[in-house]
Amino acid sequence: MKNRQFRLIDAAESGVGFARNLKRPPPRVNEAAKRLEEAVESARVAGQDQIRAKAFRKTPRYSVTRAKTILLRKHLGPIAADGIEMLAGLPGIRESLKLPRIKDAPEKHLEATKRVRRVAEDHEKEFIDERNYDENFLNSFDGAVRDLEGAAGVDKGVGRAKYTRATADVKEEMARLRRAFDVLDTRMVQAYLDDPSTLELWRGASRVRAKTGRPRKRKTGRKRADINA
Numbered sequence: 001m002k003n004r005q006f007r008l009i010d011a012a013e014s015g016v017g018f019a020r021n022l023k024r025p026p027p028r029v030n031e032a033a034k035r036l037e038e039a040v041e042s043a044r045v046a047g048q049d050q051i052r053a054k055a056f057r058k059t060p061r062y063s064v065t066r067a068k069t070i071l072l073r074k075h076l077g078p079i080a081a082d083g084i085e086m087l088a089g090l091p092g093i094r095e096s097l098k099l100p101r102i103k104d105a106p107e108k109h110l111e112a113t114k115r116v117r118r119v120a121e122d123h124e125k126e127f128i129d130e131r132n133y134d135e136n137f138l139n140s141f142d143g144a145v146r147d148l149e150g151a152a153g154v155d156k157g158v159g160r161a162k163y164t165r166a167t168a169d170v171k172e173e174m175a176r177l178r179r180a181f182d183v184l185d186t187r188m189v190q191a192y193l194d195d196p197s198t199l200e201l202w203r204g205a206s207r208v209r210a211k212t213g214r215p216r217k218r219k220t221g222r223k224r225a226d227i228n229a
Contacts, residue, residue: 001047005174007208009047012040012181015206019184022198026191032184039177046166046173053166057159067148068102068109075141076112079120082131087123106152113145181206 019025019033057063080097087093096115100108120127120138127133134140185206192198 001050001170004208005043005047005170008174008177008181009040009043011206011208012036012177015181015184015202016040018202018205019188026187029184029187029191032180032187036177036180036184039173039180043170043173043177046170050163050166050170053159053163056162063159064106064148064151065102067144067151068106071109071113071144071148072099072102075144076109076116079116079127079141082127083116083119083123086126086130087119093119106148109148110145110152113141117141117145 016033016037019029022029025033076099080099083097084094096119098112098115100112117138120141124138127137128135185202188202189199192202
């Protein structure tokens with residue numbers, strides 16, 4: 001959700017609050033305020049869904065790169081480094097603990113997990129007693145493997161499609177909110193046309209706040225010419 005959309009929601013919410021606090025407002029104003037209130041809530045829900053959809057694309061199960069990184073850096077790497085030092089001299093240990101690169105295909109990472117896990121399982125007590133590994137470290141290792149398997153097997157368009165749909169929903173809900181906002185504004189003007197003080201307060205309460213921050217300073221023609229010289 002964009003900054004402008006957040007500011008519009010805040011203005012609509014402020015407008016609803018103003019209308020609700022009026023003394024004996026006309027029924028048409030009450031009805032319009034209620035519809036706008038519902039539109040505000042729907043827009044906020046759509047915005048939260050969009051945020052979750054964006055995060056969804058980066059979770060390990062749906063991001064191959066992220067899943068490979070977690071598996072390699074948190075599990076394969078430490079086990080291999082400790083194993084090579086702790087089990088130095090054991091025949092074939094370096095080959096068994098040889099690691100893939102992050103950029104290698106998921107299949108290479110999954111193949112390496114079989115070799116590394118076999119060593120870790122055979123020497124589980126030594127890793128725990130001598131290297132202070134958690135007693136459930138193999139379970140955590142297996143969880144990271146499952147995440148990579150899931151990420152490698154899932155349709156890579158799932159996360160993108162979910163986010164696209166959520167963004168479209170935000171657009172639809174914001175359009176609904178604008179329509180409801182326009183209706184309430186029209187009814188407020190109609191009802192309080194002869195009460196300029198109330199109308200002035202309404203316009204202040206329902207105004208979409210300007211974007212905060214220092215405006216970008218424009219370069220003069222001479223300065224631009226000096227830069228391009």
